[in-house]
Amino acid sequence: MKKMISLLMSLTLMLSLFAPVASANTKKDQDAKDKSVHVQIVLFDGFDLLDALAPYEVFAAAGMYSGGKVTVELVSAEGKRSVPSGLNGPSLEAQGVIDPVRSGIIVVPGASGKPAGKSEDSIPNILKQAKDTALTSMMKQALNNKEVTVVTVCGGSLVLAMGGLLKDRYAVTNQIGMGALGALGAIPVDARIVEDTPRLVTPGGVTSGLDVALYLVEREVGPQIANAIEKLFEYERRGTVWQATGIAPIHFEADQPRQGQ
Amino acid sequence: MKKMISLLMSLTLMLSLFAPVASANTKKDQDAKDKSVHVQIVLFDGFDLLDALAPYEVFAAAGMYSGGKVTVELVSAEGKRSVPSGLNGPSLEAQGVIDPVRSGIIVVPGASGKPAGKSEDSIPNILKQAKDTALTSMMKQALNNKEVTVVTVCGGSLVLAMGGLLKDRYAVTNQIGMGALGALGAIPVDARIVEDTPRLVTPGGVTSGLDVALYLVEREVGPQIANAIEKLFEYERRGTVWQATGIAPIHFEADQPRQGQ
Numbered sequence: 001m002k003k004m005i006s007l008l009m010s011l012t013l014m015l016s017l018f019a020p021v022a023s024a025n026t027k028k029d030q031d032a033k034d035k036s037v038h039v040q041i042v043l044f045d046g047f048d049l050l051d052a053l054a055p056y057e058v059f060a061a062a063g064m065y066s067g068g069k070v071t072v073e074l075v076s077a078e079g080k081r082s083v084p085s086g087l088n089g090p091s092l093e094a095q096g097v098i099d100p101v102r103s104g105i106i107v108v109p110g111a112s113g114k115p116a117g118k119s120e121d122s123i124p125n126i127l128k129q130a131k132d133t134a135l136t137s138m139m140k141q142a143l144n145n146k147e148v149t150v151v152t153v154c155g156g157s158l159v160l161a162m163g164g165l166l167k168d169r170y171a172v173t174n175q176i177g178m179g180a181l182g183a184l185g186a187i188p189v190d191a192r193i194v195e196d197t198p199r200l201v202t203p204g205g206v207t208s209g210l211d212v213a214l215y216l217v218e219r220e221v222g223p224q225i226a227n228a229i230e231k232l233f234e235y236e237r238r239g240t241v242w243q244a245t246g247i248a249p250i251h252f253e254a255d256q257p258r259q260g261q
Numbered sequence: 262m263k264k265m266i267s268l269l270m271s272l273t274l275m276l277s278l279f280a281p282v283a284s285a286n287t288k289k290d291q292d293a294k295d296k297s298v299h300v301q302i303v304l305f306d307g308f309d310l311l312d313a314l315a316p317y318e319v320f321a322a323a324g325m326y327s328g329g330k331v332t333v334e335l336v337s338a339e340g341k342r343s344v345p346s347g348l349n350g351p352s353l354e355a356q357g358v359i360d361p362v363r364s365g366i367i368v369v370p371g372a373s374g375k376p377a378g379k380s381e382d383s384i385p386n387i388l389k390q391a392k393d394t395a396l397t398s399m400m401k402q403a404l405n406n407k408e409v410t411v412v413t414v415c416g417g418s419l420v421l422a423m424g425g426l427l428k429d430r431y432a433v434t435n436q437i438g439m440g441a442l443g444a445l446g447a448i449p450v451d452a453r454i455v456e457d458t459p460r461l462v463t464p465g466g467v468t469s470g471l472d473v474a475l476y477l478v479e480r481e482v483g484p485q486i487a488n489a490i491e492k493l494f495e496y497e498r499r500g501t502v503w504q505a506t507g508i509a510p511i512h513f514e515a516d517q518p519r520q521g522q
Contacts, residue, residue, distance in 0.1 A: 050311075050318045050494075057311050057373070057467075060348050064375065074351060087321050090335060090353045112318070114325065115493065175495065205495030206318075210468065232376060233311075234436065234466030 037220045038104035039072040043083035043094050044111075044135060044159075046126035050206050051109030051153040052085075052092070058213035059105075061229045066221055075099070077134040086112030086126060100138045103147035105216060108139065109209070110155025115176055124180075127158050136163035143200065150200050151216065153209035157202040161186050170196040170244060174205035192239025201241075211237050298481045299365035300333040304344035304355050305372075305396060305420075307387035311467050312370030312414040313346075313353070319474035320366075322490045327482055336360070338395040347373030347387060361399045364408035366477060369400065370470070371416025376437055385441075388419050397424035404461065411461050412477065414470035418463040422447050431457040431505060435466035453500025462502075472498050 039059045041052050052074070062070040076083055076094035084091045089112065098106065111126035118125060139160055142148045152160060157173040160166050161184035171186040172178070172194045182188045193203045193212050198219075203212035214237040218226035230236055300320045302313050313335070323331040337344055337355035345352045350373065359367065372387035379386060400421055403409045413421060418434040421427050422445035432447040433439070433455045442449045454464045454473050459480075464473035475498040479487035491497055 048318075049314050053310050053314055056350075057309075060350060060373075064348060087325060089317075089321060092351045092353075112321075175492070205493065207471065207494050207496040231436070232466065233468050235468040 035221065036069045036071070038102060039070065040075045040098060040102070040104065040106045041072065042098060042106065042108045042135065043074055043076045043092055044130040044133065045084055046086040046111045046113060046121075046129070047083065047109045048112035048154060048206065049085045049089055049092075051112075051156065051209050052107070054207065054209040055107050055151070055153060055213035058210060058217060058229055058233070061232060062217045062221060062225050065225050065228050069221055070217070070225075077138055086123075087121070098135070098138045098142075100141035100148065101145055103145075105149045105151055105220075106139070106142050107151045107153065107209075107213075108135070108156035108159055109153045110158070110174065110206075123155055123177075127155050128162060130159050131162040135159065136165070139163065140165055146199065149198065149216070151212055152202045153212065154203075154205050157181060157186070158184070169200060170194050170242070171200075171202040172204050172242075173202065189242050191242035193241045195241050195243045208239075210235055211239060215241055296482065297330045297332070299363060300331065301336045301359060301363070301365065301367045302333060303359060303367065303369045303396065304335055304337045304353055305391040305394065306345055307347040307372045307374060307382075307390070308344065308370045309373035309415060309467065310346045310350055310353075312373075312417065312470050313368070315468065315470040316368050316412070316414060316474035319471060319478060319490055319494070322493060323478045323482060323486050326486050326489050330482055331478070331486075338399055347384075348382070359396070359399045359403075361402035361409065362406055364406075366410045366412055366481075367400070367403050368412045368414065368470075368474075369396070369417035369420055370414045371419070371435065371467075384416055384438075388416050389423060391420050392423040396420065397426070400424065401426055407460065410459065410477070412473055413463045414473065415464075415466050418442060418447070419445070430461060431455050431503070432461075432463040433465050433503075434463065437466075450503050452503035454502045456502050456504045469500075471496055472500060476502055 041056050043052060056072055059070055059072040063072060073095045074092055075096050075098045077098055079097035081094055082091045083094050111123045113126050114122040116122060139150065142150050143165055154174045155177055157171045158177050158180060161181055166186035169186055170189050171181060172189055172191055173181050178188045192208050193215055195201050201212060203209060214226050214229060217229065302317050304313060317333055320331055320333040324333060334356045335353055336357050336359045338359055340358035342355055343352045344355050372384045374387050375383040377383060400411065403411050404426055415435045416438060418432045419438050419441060422442055427447035430447055431450050432442060433450055433452055434442050439449045453469050454476055456462045462473060464470060475487050475490060478490065
């Protein structure tokens with residue numbers, strides 16, 4: 001009998017130890033299930049189709065698999081209008097104006113055009129023109145809003161950097177733009193995806209838009225939806241998400257400029 | 262002196278052996294440089310954005326890097342019109358009608374929608390509706406034309422198979438459609454890209470549109486352009502292109518139905 005009581009007490013102790021963990025997990029799961037995420041994909045004249053539409057399609061699939069917990073729309077700084085993509089590509093219809101105070105995710109794509117030079121259809125020129133629109137002040141507002149995650153794809157981080165919005169922030173862009181990103185005051189990090197803070201996430205070139213969208217789907221609504229999308233799209237997310245945490249690797253290439261920290 | 266003559270004769274023999282190869286290579290290079298390739302990307306109601314636009318953007322970049330040797334346009338069976346993508350996604354403007362006798366490449370994308378079921382917005386239903394348009398007879402004409410390479414992406418091979426155009430042809434589609442592809446008379450092969458003949462090339466699900474376009478850029482205008490696009494897009498082509506040549510692997514899974522041959 002004494003043995004039985006002792007066993008029961010041990011069991012009670014064990015349960016009391018485990019119960020808070022179990023209930024915390026359940027609460028987290030419930031929060032994830034109650035949550036809904038709205039994604040705004042920004043279009044500007046000369047935007048790159050894949051930069052904008054690869055994340056669009058990942059988030060749209062997340063909406064389908066979650067029964068509408070994720071919603072996505074195309075927006076522009078000027079509101080509803082037909083926005084031409086770069087390299088004389090097709091236009092897409094922006095459904096409304098960027099709302100920098102709406103909680104959720106705002107994605108800024110890069111441009112498509114000649115990778116270098118100063119011609120009208122060069123990427124540097126198209127990005128500069130985008131920077132000179134109302135987009136910059138709207139993104140400044142978004143970056144100051146704790147309810148908004150700002151995401152770029154490819155040259156999108158250069159648009160923000162040109163607008164002075166990435167000063168001393170960790171970021172990445174297409175490999176061909178890494179020098180410019182540093183010159184504009186950001187701290188370039190050579191990773192597929194860089195998470196400066198949970199509110200500012202930048203990936204590398206064009207196709208890394210798939211990876212950053214899959215990462216954010218996992219972060220916001222969980223790994224099961226992200227995994228289902230990977231199977232449907234026949235694509236597996238690539239690369240470690242770089243964050244300024246943990247042990248920094250020893251820097252062996254003494255002759256090279258240091259990146260990140 | 263005798264030695265010298267002997268050496269000269271050896272040299273002459275060597276040159277005569279190597280010269281035809283060198284001149285063949287030069288001719289091949291010249292042919293590639295003179296060649297231009299026109300790509301038609303087909304749109305139909307409910308098409309999948311990435312299926313259509315990932316190849317579009319790869320071919321557009323090939324045009325940029327080759328100084329216009331590759332051209333690409335969006336077309337539809339009905340001609341110039343605004344074509345809505347699936348899952349209530351954005352519309353794209355088809356610039357003209359499919360020309361099944363124009364030499365070059367024609368790409369048929371798949372649909373985006375619910376992956377299964379019979380609802381109006383299910384992928385099987387959207388593909389069937391595409392099959393019931395003039396697209397099927399046009400693609401039949403294209404498949405009979407030796408100047409045209411027919412390419413599908415994802416469910417695009419199912420549109421052709423539903424129309425009876427892939428009878429006994431090697432093909433692949435999205436993993437979720439492989440059973441249907443076999444039931445429709447094609448020979449399903451589980452590879453990232455399947456080249457039935459140089460005139461019919463099918464890749465797997467959504468993102469394999471990047472791979473098939475990079476493969477065709479290499480095949481049509483050479484590896485240097487394909488490599489430049491890979492660097493710009495930060496993506497490396499995946500998977501061996503399956504062809505019914507060489508040694509077939511021993512089939513160890515005796516209980517499984519054989520695929521391919």
